Amino acid sequence: MALVLNEEQLMLKESAAGFLAEKASVAQLRALRDSGSERGFSDDVWREMVEMGWSGIAIPEAFGGLGYGYTGLGLLLEQAGRNLSASPLQSTVLVAASLIGELGSVQQKEQLLSAISSGDKLLSLALQESAHHAPLRTALSAKAQGDDYVLDGEKILVLDAAAADTFIVIARTAGEPGDEQGLSAFLVDAGTDGLRIEARSMVDSRSAGALCLENVRVPAGNLLGEAGAAWQGLTRALDIANIGLAAELLGLSTEAFERTNAYLKERRQFGRVIGSFQGLQHRAAQMFAELELARSIVLQALHAVDNGEPELALQASAAKAKLCEVAQRVTNEAIQMHGGIGMTDEHEIGFFIKRARMAQHLFGDYNYHLDRFAQLNGF
Amino acid sequence: MSDLEQFRQDTRAWLEENCPESMRVPVRGFEDLYSGGRNPEIAHPDQKLWCDRMAERGWTVPHWPKAYGGGGLSNEEVKVLSQEMSRIGARRALESFGISMLGPALLQFGSEEQKLDHLPKIVRGEIRWCQGYSEPNAGSDLASLATKAEDKGDHYVINGQKIWTSYADKADWIFCLVRTDNSGSKHEGISFVLFDMDQPGVTVRPIKLISGNSPFCETFFDNAIADKKNLVGEAGNGWTIAKYLLTHEREMISGFGAAPKQSVGQLALETVGSDASGRLANSALRQNIAQYQLDTMVFGATMARVGDEAKAGQGLGAASSIFKYYGTELNKRRNELNLAVRGEQALGWEGEVYHGGNLSRDWLRSKGNSIEGGTSEVQLNIIAKRVLGLPDA
Secondary structure (H helix, E strand, C coil): CCCCCCCCHHHHHHHHHHHHCCCCCCCCHHHHHHHHCCCCCHHHHHHHHHCCCHHHHCCCCHHHCCCHHHHHHHHHHHHHHHHCCCCCCHHHHHHHHHHHHHHHHHHHHHHHHHHHHHHCCEEEEEEECCCCCCCCHCCCCCEEEEEEEEEEEEEEECCCCCCEEEEEEEECCCCCCCCCCCCEEEEECCCCEEEEEEEECCCCEEEEEEEEEEEEEEEEEHHEECECCCCCHHHHHHHHHHHHHHHHHHHHHHHHHHHHHHHHHCCCECEHHHCCCCCHHHHHHHHHHHHHHHHHHHHHHHHHCCCCCCHHHHHHHHHHCCCCCCCCHHHHHHHHHHHHHHCCCCHHHHHHHHHHHHHHHHCCCCCHHHHHHHHHHCC | CCCHHHHHHHHHHHHHHCHHHHHHHCCHHHCCCCCCCCCCCCCCCHHHHHHHHHHCCCCCCCCCCCHCCCCCCCCHHHHHHHHHHHCCCCCCCCCCHHHHHHHHHEEHHCCHHHHHHHHHHHHHCCCCEEEEEEHHHHHHCHHCCCEEECCCCCCCEEEEEEEEECCCCCCCCCEEEEEECHHHHHHCCCEEEEEEEECCCEEEECCCCCCCCEEEEEEEEEEEEEEEHHHECCCCHHHHHHHHHHHHHHHHHHHHHCCCCCCCCHHCCCHHHHHHCCCCCCCHHHHHHHHHHHHHCCCCHHHHHHHHHCCCCCCCHHHHHHHHHHHHHHHHHHHHHHHHHHHHCCCCCCCCCHHHHHHHHHHHHHHHHHHHCCCCHHHHHHHHHHHCCCCCC
């Protein structure tokens, strides 16, 4: 597959850009934040996204999706990044659907992927337990009791926690933190006895929360895949998730850069526009070059998912590490080049640096993925 | 069997028969590259034989039209030829500025007579070319060049000086930017002429670099003569050709940024060692190498993407400037890491134990990558102004 967008993809990109700029812009994110929205996104806008087929964009047609693949979903996430659009695209469409696709039985896929495609169900992965992404360190325990499992432990940074109907909880049915064997994935409905959902206020104004599980009893049928054998599928789903987040960071960084470049042509000091100063011009040119390079690795990684390439881990860590690096540089420069106005809450540029750091952190930041990239390269 | 498969089999058989064993061993360095010319530098007697055999089929420049001595091969056939050569480790038979620089310019801007006159000699490696661009006072600001060409009816008389002329001391002819008119702006009045270096009015003096080598020269013109039939394009339109070739040159130089065969990380495992978990023993070095390899991978993806976009008729603005800037910076990083990874071995200057100081000399030579063909700073200016639309000071 050539590293270019085809006609269908270009049209999708155009229509997504238009829709999100009108319905899910930075101004809408600010309004959601200021209104204290618990769900963190607009249900009306999400409903429209579902009607356009976005909820099932990467889901195969057999399970009610559009079958556009991850390159298609990546285009949506890139545009969502440009507009900082709040929606369950990340929690449900990118992460949960990928994990179900990796681990679920045919029956589970039919049921859950169809429910995601139709917009009937929101699902979210509950994985992280400490301040850093460390999936192998998972300690939340699940003990078999008769035909049930009983889950005990805590999860944090669960996306769209307030809105999710069902959580996919990663738990340990065997082994010790650090072991690949013994990790399992359980479907836990939001209303289950013993599950407490705690909303947390995060820097990006998006809805995330913590889960507290005390004696949560679920039937063995709620296992996604085999007991104790979730690691491989989880790893692949996390690779896909990181590639999707890289696409979001690409859109976010491109937009932050373009806004900054426009400001350089508008702001006057010393009797001329500040964009005429070479000290700023070269930094802008370097960022532009970095963004062009970043675009290539994101596209290559999305294609790797759609082509079912075996070296997905390398592509995922390369894309995520690079986009973390570029997003950090561009958002920091965006604030600096906007000067005092960039420090105010009134100006929108601050929303970009806040969401950037959250998307960077999710499922492993720059340091995590650069280290993994070196390991995968054998050194 | 498809035509292409037939071509592959024929090519394989021909290469097996005609490529000398000595030309199937990897090149050790620049000294093993064959560039032809009236007085060719020969590291091995088979070099000329190999070049002559390949040139007879036009395969030294397989993609040029047969009418000009080239192989007349399609893109697919060129790829097959290159794959079959790689298969047996065959060296490129001929590498020259004639092939990489002048040829493309003549194909684009030259007259039919000029193409017929010069291209076949490039294919056969008979004439070696050099490029006369920079002057002592026209480096980054190339358009301010002052070497003067006076119109004498059927020829030009040329006076002035060029500098950084690559391999001028080994070249037979020069393609040269000269000023034929002073009346307009500095970009006007520049002309692109070709002339023989073997004449009394031309003097060449090699420049010794920090690497100890002398790939560049100063070239002096004192009433040198250029026949008017060797003016390429129209008089005063040379800047267009110069820009075309600079773009071409940038893409060539940025190719230095491609990933090396053995990864730096693998090499470091051998020289620095690993800890119990298999990680490189020095974590600071490990991070530096990981960052470099990541950027190399991303650069490779970008080369592929821009190639695909060009085929699809889409284009990245100022792509050559991005490539030149990024590729040369990457190559400098690779050389610095080479020094870090090999330690004392990379600091030797002469002698067998240091392979003649190859590593230290390559490292020093790489510093010029971000200067020649337009400095990194000039590339950033081009991106800022032409792509980002930022105004002049």
